[in-house]
Structures are given as C-alpha cells and as structure tokens.
Amino acid sequence: METVSSVEDLRAQVSQWRQAGERIALVPTMGNLHDGHLQLVREARLLAPHVVASIFVNPLQFGPNEDLDNYPRTLEADQQKLAAEGVELLFTPDVPAMYPRGAERSTVIEVPEVSEGLCSDFRPGHFTGVATVVGRLFNLVQPDVAVFGEKDYQQLAVIRRMVDDLGWPIEIRGVATVREDDGLAMSSRNQYLDDQERRIAPLLHQTLEQLVSDIRTQKTDYRVLEKQAKETLSQAGFTPEYVEIRHAESLQPVASGELNCVVLAAARLGAARLIDNICVE
Numbered sequence: 373m374e375t376v377s378s379v380e381d382l383r384a385q386v387s388q389w390r391q392a393g394e395r396i397a398l399v400p401t402m403g404n405l406h407d408g409h410l411q412l413v414r415e416a417r418l419l420a421p422h423v424v425a426s427i428f429v430n431p432l433q434f435g436p437n438e439d440l441d442n443y444p445r446t447l448e449a450d451q452q453k454l455a456a457e458g459v460e461l462l463f464t465p466d467v468p469a470m471y472p473r474g475a476e477r478s479t480v481i482e483v484p485e486v487s488e489g490l491c492s493d494f495r496p497g498h499f500t501g502v503a504t505v506v507g508r509l510f511n512l513v514q515p516d517v518a519v520f521g522e523k524d525y526q527q528l529a530v531i532r533r534m535v536d537d538l539g540w541p542i543e544i545r546g547v548a549t550v551r552e553d554d555g556l557a558m559s560s561r562n563q564y565l566d567d568q569e570r571r572i573a574p575l576l577h578q579t580l581e582q583l584v585s586d587i588r589t590q591k592t593d594y595r596v597l598e599k600q601a602k603e604t605l606s607q608a609g610f611t612p613e614y615v616e617i618r619h620a621e622s623l624q625p626v627a628s629g630e631l632n633c634v635v636l637a638a639a640r641l642g643a644a645r646l647i648d649n650i651c652v653e
C-alpha cells in the first residue's frame with residue numbers, strides 16, 4: 373500500500389486508473405481504525421479493483437469546544453490495518469492540502485433539510501464541515517463508489533442528498549453498524565469511557581432496541597416513547613441529547629404509527645459523546 377499526502381501525488385495515481393477505465397472505491401475516515409472501518413474497506417473491495425482510503429481529522433466539522441486536538445491519531449497502526457485489508461492507496465492530507473486558503477476561508481457545501489435537527493442541534497455547522505470535506509475528497513479521488521457507515525446515519529443521509537443534488541456520478545454505499553459483543557457500536561470515541569462508563573454504554577443500544585420493539589408492538593404515541601427512552605438513559609447515568617423517531621430516508625419527524633422509520637439517539641457519557649440508531653423495518 374502506498375501512502376500519499378499531496379493532492380498532486382493522489383491525482384497522479386488515480387488518473388492512471390481512470391485512464392485505464394478501472395473502477396475506484398473510496399473509504400473516507402478520520403483514522404484510529406477499528407473493525408467498523410475495516411468492514412467498510414471489505415465492502416469497498418467487493419465493489420472496485422482499486423480501493424483508496426483517506427485519513428483526515430477535519431477541523432471544519434469540529435465545534436470550538438470539541439475534541440479536535442485530542443482526537444486519537446494512530447497513523448502507523450492504521451497503515452498496517454489498511455494494508456492487511458488490501459487497500460492500495462492511502463491519502464493522508466494535512467490541513468493546507470485540504471483547505472489551501474485555510475479552513476475558515478474555504479468554499480463550503482450546505483445540504484438542506486437532512487442536515488437540520490438531530491446532531492446538528494448539538495454540533496452546529498458539523499454537517500457543513502462533513503459535506504465540504506467529503507465533497508473535496510470526491511473531487512480529488514473521483515471514485516465510482518464511496519462507502520460510509522450506517523452508525524453515522526444522519527451523515528450518510530447528508531452525503532446521499534449532496535451527491536443527488538449536485539449530480540455527481542458516485543454510488544454511495546452504507547454498511548451496517550459493527551458492534552462489540554455487548555451491542556455497543558464501535559467508535560474511536562469509545563476509548564474516552566472509563567471502566568464503569570464502558571459497562572453502562574451498551575444501554576444506549578438496548579434502549580433503542582426496546583424503543584423499536586415498542587414501535588412494532590404498541591400503539592403508544594411516538595413522542596411518549598421518545599420521552600420514556602430519554603428518561604431511561606438519564607436514570608442510567610447518560611446525559612441524552614436526543615432520542616427521536618424519524619422517517620428512514622427524509623429524516624423528517626413522523627406521525628405515530630409510521631413504520632418506515634429509524635430511531636436515532638445521541639447521549640453523553642463521561643467524556644464521550646455516543647451515537648446510535650436502528651431502522652425499524
């Protein structure tokens with residue numbers, strides 16, 4: 373596996389594949405790779421002969437009081453994992469390579485509707501940062517297909533909408549959330565949990581499973597179910613940000629009884645902010 377950090381080196385490599393008419397799959401990440409990321413790579417390998425991964429901790433998607441400076445950076449271990457999974461090219465740009473005029477002065481991509489509410493109520497500007505960096509990666513790599521995790525459900529919806537609205541010829545693949553044995557969604561930020569918090573953390577997934585079961589079996593008002601789930605999390609020691617039942621594609625609020633929906637939650641536990649979701653149908 374080759375690692376390149378400059379836009380010129382990236383373009384030189386991918387243009388050869390493009391000229392030969394060979395398909396390219398892209399897996400964007402922020403590094404500190406775990407089995408969830410590697411599952412995306414495995415999916416990418418099934419979709420194209422050339423797999424490009426990227427590692428970039430994108431300042432534009434972090435709020436002023438978030439963990440940009442402390443975000444775990446483990447490049448050597450990441451390189452070994454990606455090489456072992458058959459990634460051909462790793463792109464590791466620095467901030468000037470991604471934002472030549474500076475992150476503050478970059479042209480940005482704003483995706484309406486699916487970007488609103490849920491995580492963006494608690495991370496204002498986050499999805500503008502995500503759409504902007506993913507848009508730039510798409511233009512640099514020009515992949516035929518790009519692979520993202522369903523764990524970041526709203527992010528996946530934002531990227532699908534961006535590609536659709538802008539008419540880019542890129543297929544967006546979602547991969548099911550990879551979980552620890554106790555149900556906790558794998559995430560680089562799980563390492564911020566101490567032992568006691570780590571024991572509590574799977575309750576986020578369990579609460580969403582209970583919510584899905586209640587949606588399927590009860591006639592209870594959805595707003596009541598959302599409130600009950602938040603209370604369960606608070607009682608267990610979480611500080612819930614939201615628990616919401618939304619339409620599976622548009623992410624708009626749904627009336628009670630709608631089954632084409634997804635339950636989504638974000639909650640703080642100690643120093644970690646955990647997110648999770650389950651589709652009802």
Ligand SMILES: Nc1ncnc2c1ncn2[C@@H]1O[C@H](COP(=O)(O)OP(=O)(O)OP(=O)(O)O)[C@@H](O)[C@H]1O
Nearest residue numbers: 401402403408520521523524549550558559560561
């Ligand atoms: N458990 C998981 N299962 C499937 N995909 C995942 C999982 N965790 C992350 N991904 C996907 O990997 C890609 C890169 O995500 P990222 O580097 O932010 O990892 P992360 O572990 O989710 O980190 P963070 O804790 O910062 O959210 C995204 O498409 C994300 O949805």
Ligand SMILES: CC(C)(CO)[C@@H](O)C(=O)[O-]
Nearest residue numbers: 400401402430502505524
């Ligand atoms: C898609 C992404 C790599 C863009 O920075 C990031 O938001 C992530 O890791 O999910």
Ligand code: BAL
Nearest residue numbers: 402433434498524527
């Ligand atoms: N996994 C989404 C990246 C972020 O939390 O900033």
